[in-house]
Amino acid sequence: MGSRNKRKTKMQKETLFRLLHYIKPYSPFFMGSMLCAVVSVVAQLYVPIQIGKAIDKMITKGNVDFSSIYDICKVIIIATIITAISQWIFGIFNNRITYSVTRDLRNDAIAKIEELPLSYLDGHSTGDLVSRMIADVDQLADGLLMGFTQFFTGILTIIGTFCCMLYVNVVISLVVLLVTPLSLLVASFIAKHSYKNFKLQTEVRGEQTAFINEHVEGKKVIQAFGKEEKSVREFDEINSRLQKVSLKALFFSSITNPATRFVNSIVYAGVGLVGALSAVAGGITIGQVSCFLNYANQYTKPFNEISGVVTELQNAFACAARVIAFLDEPSQTPDLINAMELKNSEVNGCIELKDISFGYTKEYKLMEHINLSVKSGEKVAIVGPTGCGKTTLINLLMRFYDVDSGRIEVSGVDIKELTRKSLRSSYGMVLQETWLKSGTIYENIAFGKPNATKEEVINAAKAAHAHSFIMRMEKGYDSEIVEDGENISLGQKQLLCIARIMLCLPPMLILDEATSSIDTRTEIMIQNAFTKMMNGRTSFIVAHRLSTIKEADVILVMKEGHIIEQGTHESLIANRGFYYNLYNSQFEGIG
Known part of the structure; x- marks a missing residue:
């Protein structure tokens, strides 16, 4: 349990440090915000003192000093106007900081998506990524806004109010000080329990977003197989978990107000009792008692607000941790510092695969010791059963994934020595x-x-x-x-x-089942257009209908990640091997 708490504390500190990194560029607005907060708090704290003086000017029967009261009222009005203006500017600065930070986070997140390796995107749901970029950043914005507008002003109000109370009367101030730890214990208890539940809430919400995204995209398939009821049951299960963690989070956040109000009432009663006894003994004036009661309200009110803000900040930190964890994911291997730009005019179309091996996971190798030499302008067809590695080979040629060993050369240059952008721009790709x-x-x-x-x-x-x-x-x-x-x-x-x-x-083409969704008549016309386009261009054609690739210069037959046969259509048919059986299996049952 202790190690878990240490990890949580460390993660919160790291999250806070990263957020401060995002806030740093807007430090002028932050300083302006703090200045406005100080001016606002000082002006607010000045008003109770003037109200106390005004009460003392009218406490004696028949002896009301209207002239002094008039001057005091003018001072109160000026202080109130200063408070309003400073709070207005304070709000502008806080909004600027908050929404600039969230804009920067989203910009970094979308830039991170462009940098991530394809393996990460293949292994994570789109809905969860969307949830991190939209819902979590919105929650962070709400927490930051409350933190800036209420947390800092609350702290300043507590410190300023206590200093003013000490100035007026030390004994009554000590009564307030003795009750203060109770407020801190309440805030600590709520913060400890709310963070855990808000963190769970954001995770389940991300899961729910992913589920909704997946089922909206697959609506036709779900309806075609009559799985609507199953989908609803699965959604209900996720929704029920979200309800439970949300209720727990809401419970701990909702006890903030009554708990802090209870503490406030204790402070107010203590100040009223001690102040009244002191006034009867002649140690304090009625105006000062009134001033103290005002200060008691101002002193305890921030504890109420800060407790609520702490709850929101816990939620914000939980969301920020998910966003930052995404931003900290390792990017794809960057291009070499001296990587070459492959210009289309320099591409001769010669491609060499030299003893390449690759696996999507370290435990399982999908391809091992693949060798291939493609001459300029050749049409290369890749065939084989599902899962044999056809699309994987295309991913390696485009460098969507890097080979684990061996090398792939284009025009005599290892593709790892080329920029990804220039390599990919030299290919034209049409996918299924x-x-x-x-x-x-x-x-x-x-x-x-x-x-x-x-x-x-x-x-x-x-x-x-x-x-x-x-x-x-x-x-x-x-x-x-x-x-x-x-x-x-x-x-x-x-x-x-x-x-x-x-x-x-482009000088090289990749056609991965490029005409799979086109009617036969149009397909014939497209194939004619492709024939013209492929003339003089090195082309890779992935096809399941083997009748479409009979004119290929080279046919690669793949099985379980290996090229087991290679040659023209006629030579492979004559060999009566795997390709021969694969080709003839298309016509089984016909006639």
Whole structure:
């Protein structure tokens, strides 16, 4: 238990240190905020003294000093105006700091996503990442805002009020001081229990967000298999856990107000009793008793607020810890300091795989000792059963993953000695899984070549046989596509992705089931367009329908991470090996 508490304390300190790092650039606003807080507190504390003086000026029957009371009222009004102005500026500074910090955190988070290796994104749910960037950062903003607006002013009010009470009367001030530890014990108890529950709440909320995201995206599949009730039951289970931890967190945060009010009442009663006895004995004036009672309220009120703020800060720290843990994830291996820029004009299309081995985990090697030599302009088809390593080989060529051993060379240069950006820009890739961004059709086609003219985009769309369906849409190339192209068909999305590559025309191509969602007639036209595009370009074609790759210069047959056969379609058929059986299995049961 002790080691766990030490780890928690260490994590909280590290989180606070990182947050201060984000606040540091806005230190002028922080200093201005603190100055406004001091001015506001001093002006507020000055008012009870003046009220006490005013009461003493009118306490004697028939002897009210209206002239002095008038002067005192003017001072009170001026102090109140100063308080209001300083609090207004204080709020502006705090908002500026809080929302600048959250903006910077989100900027760093999105930049981190671009730096993370693909393995991290493959191993974590999208919903949880979204929850960290949106919900957790929002909770952090709420906690920071309360911390700046109430925590610091509360501390200053407590210190300032106690100093003023000591100035007026030492004995009554000691009564207040004796009760103060009770408030601190209450705040400590609440903070200790609330952090644990708020941390659990943020984790379960992230799990729930991931679940919702997953099931919204897979709605059609869930309905097709009639799994709606199962999905609802799973959601209910997560929601029930969220309810339980939220209720616990809410319970400990809700006892803040009654507990601190109880302490406040003890302080107020103690001040009133001692002050009244002192006034009867002639040791203090009635105005000073009134001043003390005002100070008692001002002294205890921040404890109430600070206890509530501590609860919010615990929640904020729990959220901040999740965000910072994400930011601290190791980035992908950076490009070498002297990494070369691979220019498309310098790419000859020759690719060498020399004794490469790779596994997604250290325990299991998916590929071992793969060797391959691809000549310039060759069309290389990659075939094999599901899970044999076809897509993995493409990931390695694009350097989405780095090989564990061996080397991959493009135009005689190890791809680790090239910048990732220049390497990937030399490939044109069309995947079975299409991706389109929110925006116009024109913007999606021109994604890889933003400076493309309208004519170039139209020509690329025509080559991909997408022009006709685009022109049938209400606004043609200016038609808006919603997130991931949900308002057009899967085949149309794939045609737009093909048009995107045909616009760029890079020196090497990767086609991973590029026509899987297209009708047979259109596929024939696309294959003709691909044939023209692949002419003189080194091309890798991943296909399940083996009839589409018979014209390939080289066919690689993969099984369990190894290239077991290699050759042309005719030579592999003549060998009557694994490819022969794979090819003929397509026609089993036909006729």
